[in-house]
Amino acid sequence: MNFKDQLEEYVVLVNEYLDKYVVEKDLPEKSIYSAMRYSLLAGGKRLRPVLSLAVCDMLGGRREDVLPFACAVEMIHTYSLIHDDLPAMDNDDYRRGRLTNHKVYGEALAILAGDGLLNLAFELLLESILKSNENRDLKIRAAAIIAKASGVEGMIAGQVIDLESENKKIPSDILDRMHRCKTGALIKAPVVSSAVLCGADEDSVKKLECFAQNLGLAFQIKDDILDVEGSLEKLGKKTGSDAQNEKSTYVSLYGLENSKNMLNEITEKAVIILKDFGEKAVFLEELAKYLVNRDN
Amino acid sequence: MNFKDQLEEYVVLVNEYLDKYVVEKDLPEKSIYSAMRYSLLAGGKRLRPVLSLAVCDMLGGRREDVLPFACAVEMIHTYSLIHDDLPAMDNDDYRRGRLTNHKVYGEALAILAGDGLLNLAFELLLESILKSNENRDLKIRAAAIIAKASGVEGMIAGQVIDLESENKKIPSDILDRMHRCKTGALIKAPVVSSAVLCGADEDSVKKLECFAQNLGLAFQIKDDILDVEGSLEKLGKKTGSDAQNEKSTYVSLYGLENSKNMLNEITEKAVIILKDFGEKAVFLEELAKYLVNRDN
Numbered sequence: 001m002n003f004k005d006q007l008e009e010y011v012v013l014v015n016e017y018l019d020k021y022v023v024e025k026d027l028p029e030k031s032i033y034s035a036m037r038y039s040l041l042a043g044g045k046r047l048r049p050v051l052s053l054a055v056c057d058m059l060g061g062r063r064e065d066v067l068p069f070a071c072a073v074e075m076i077h078t079y080s081l082i083h084d085d086l087p088a089m090d091n092d093d094y095r096r097g098r099l100t101n102h103k104v105y106g107e108a109l110a111i112l113a114g115d116g117l118l119n120l121a122f123e124l125l126l127e128s129i130l131k132s133n134e135n136r137d138l139k140i141r142a143a144a145i146i147a148k149a150s151g152v153e154g155m156i157a158g159q160v161i162d163l164e165s166e167n168k169k170i171p172s173d174i175l176d177r178m179h180r181c182k183t184g185a186l187i188k189a190p191v192v193s194s195a196v197l198c199g200a201d202e203d204s205v206k207k208l209e210c211f212a213q214n215l216g217l218a219f220q221i222k223d224d225i226l227d228v229e230g231s232l233e234k235l236g237k238k239t240g241s242d243a244q245n246e247k248s249t250y251v252s253l254y255g256l257e258n259s260k261n262m263l264n265e266i267t268e269k270a271v272i273i274l275k276d277f278g279e280k281a282v283f284l285e286e287l288a289k290y291l292v293n294r295d296n
Numbered sequence: 297m298n299f300k301d302q303l304e305e306y307v308v309l310v311n312e313y314l315d316k317y318v319v320e321k322d323l324p325e326k327s328i329y330s331a332m333r334y335s336l337l338a339g340g341k342r343l344r345p346v347l348s349l350a351v352c353d354m355l356g357g358r359r360e361d362v363l364p365f366a367c368a369v370e371m372i373h374t375y376s377l378i379h380d381d382l383p384a385m386d387n388d389d390y391r392r393g394r395l396t397n398h399k400v401y402g403e404a405l406a407i408l409a410g411d412g413l414l415n416l417a418f419e420l421l422l423e424s425i426l427k428s429n430e431n432r433d434l435k436i437r438a439a440a441i442i443a444k445a446s447g448v449e450g451m452i453a454g455q456v457i458d459l460e461s462e463n464k465k466i467p468s469d470i471l472d473r474m475h476r477c478k479t480g481a482l483i484k485a486p487v488v489s490s491a492v493l494c495g496a497d498e499d500s501v502k503k504l505e506c507f508a509q510n511l512g513l514a515f516q517i518k519d520d521i522l523d524v525e526g527s528l529e530k531l532g533k534k535t536g537s538d539a540q541n542e543k544s545t546y547v548s549l550y551g552l553e554n555s556k557n558m559l560n561e562i563t564e565k566a567v568i569i570l571k572d573f574g575e576k577a578v579f580l581e582e583l584a585k586y587l588v589n590r591d592n
Contacts, residue, residue: 028470029456029477032448083411088384088403107384108459111407112452115379115414119447122418126440129425136432144422151415152328156408160325163404174324181325 003286007050013063014049015041017071021124035105035113036120040078042096045296047219048073048186052194054287055208058280061198065135068128069142069197072121073190076150079117080186082110084159090241097236122147135199142193149189158182162247170248183223184216191215207273214270215288221263222291224249228256234295267292299582303346309359310345311337313367317420331401331409332416336374338392341592343515344369344482348490350583351504354576357494361431364424365438365493368417369486372446375413376482378406380455386537393532418443431495438489445485454478458543466544479519480512487511503569510566511584517559518587520545524552530591563588 001009018040024033049070056066085092085100086107092100102110125143132139148154158181161174170178191212195205226235227242228251242249250259270288274281297305314336320329345366352362381388381396382403388396398406421439428435444450454477457470466474487508491501522531523538524547538545546555566584570577 027453028460028473029448029453031460032452032456036448079411083407086384086407088382088407109456111379111382111384112455112459115375115410116448116452118411118414119443119452123440123443123447126436126443130436130440140422140426140436144419144426147415147419147422151419152325152332152412156328156412156415157323157325159408160328160405163408164324164327177324 003283003290006283007287007290010050010053011046013053013067014046014071014074017067018074021071022120031105031109032112032116035101035109036116038104039082039095039101039113040075040117042098044078044096045294046074047291048077048190050287051187051212051215051284052190054283055191055194056198058277058284059195059198059200059204061194065132065139066194066197068124069139069146069193070190072124072143073146073186073193075117075121075124076146076155077186079114079121080150080155080159082114082117086110089159089163090245092237092241094232094237118150121150135197138197138199142197145193145196146189149185154181154185154189156181158185165248167246168248169253172253175248175250175253179217179220180213183220184213187216187219188212204277207276211270211273211284214266214273215291218263218266218270218288219291221250221259221266222294224251225256225259225263226295227251230295236296263292299579299586302579303583303586306346306349307342309349309363310342310367310370313363314370317367318416327401327405328408328412331397331405332413334400335378335391335397335409336371336413338394340374340392341590342370343587344373344486346583347483347508347511347580348486350579351487351490352494354573354580355491355494355496355500357490361428361435362490362493364420365435365442365489366486368420368439369442369446369482369489371413371417371420372442372451373482375410375417376446376451376455378410378413382406385455385459386541388533388537390528390533414446417446431493434493434495438493441489441492442485445481450477450481450485452477454481461544463542464544465549468549471544471546471549475513475516476509479516480509483512483515484508500573503572507566507569507580510562510569511587514559514562514566514584515587517546517555517562518590520547521552521555521559522591523547526591532592559588 052066052070082101129139158178161178192209195208230239271285274285348362348366378397425435454474457474488505491504526535567581570581
């Protein structure tokens, strides 16, 4: 199967799973389900769960074991976007080409929808653990990896640094920490947790962690570049917001050309690590290159 | 040990555990730790973890197994208060006798501190499961019970109904559902999860669930009464806010005297269920009565 078809297959698997897991319910609190579904099923690249599934296929794991974990990560990612877009945070009106959650459902319900999705991710993880007879230990470890990555030692730490670095220049080591946490942690987690779920040996887990770390960094640099060079039309969200909020980015710190060079170098680093996994790593390799050239 | 001393012992256990688990860190994102600790260590009755520990002692379980689960519930409770107090939600300035989280740390960090505490609760639960060699199955079940209770089928559902019933009268069945979810779910969860952790038989779990359901309802009715009769000084938060926000409460629906009668009847119901647990239930019995007479 070629890259685009394989990518599409993964995305469909994820979308179908999420659509079935978070269903509309005719209850007095039904608006929370609409609000959660609005953001969860708004499309998006599904990069994080795709990474989980691709690692699973590469390692010969069972997709049905990995899929709930992959989707839990996507729920966590979605909740973080909902909260990030709030007026008190980035105050964004558009996301994935449509109005942000609070613009449609109001701030209060958007906060609750975010809370609900974060909670639901852990409900899903715990259900998966509870149901499993075999590999329970691996599932617990995988869930713990995801939990750590999304918390105050991971993604949330990055958001705090981001918040507090508005309107000021921050040194490059703090910028690195911010991105390693804010974006990197939740790109590493689906890769590493999937490797653990598939019973990969320690050496392979380490290598894949290193691959994901570089991929996450490249992803963030590309994001910073797109905020300067992208268009609302293709990106589905406002551009130029980093500059407007005077945020420190790779572009503001190193300039556009240097950032592009860094993007290519770091992607190359990620790809080289994959060589150890041979032929089977071809999808992940193409995914890394695809991310360099994306326009959204 | 008399009731007050026993209660104090439980509260100290919980406070010490939380104080050690959520430590200040000298990192670029250190403000998130301050913000989480500010609300988590602000005192409070610690009703939920106290219930867990009391059930554990009554059933002869091991406190060290139950304590992390009890504290995870308290973290979830605290995050819900932080988000509930936000300007977009109840817009409250005081909580537990001091300024609310967003009044001190700003809205953005308060949102993240809430997110961080919810996430941390699950990190703690998963760590506890990961570390355990025995009773792992019970721990997974207990964690799943807590997860369900705090999510969109539990506490969050209640908050959504609460939100959407502002400025209008709601029928009594919706009011019941709101309270069963909003307050009841997270009072039932520490009781039931503790019973499960201690290996209680199904019949005992059912009975304790029924006890907790009544206790939760009584707790909410008392809350509604205190919002009318209490004082900011003793309550540590503004009174009269239900009436101001035209919220449906037991008092607004049934009147003050009827609400007081209901409170006594439902507490009596809860206490009667405990008779099956004999002498050992004396603390829980006194706790139920103590909650009727509380002034905060």
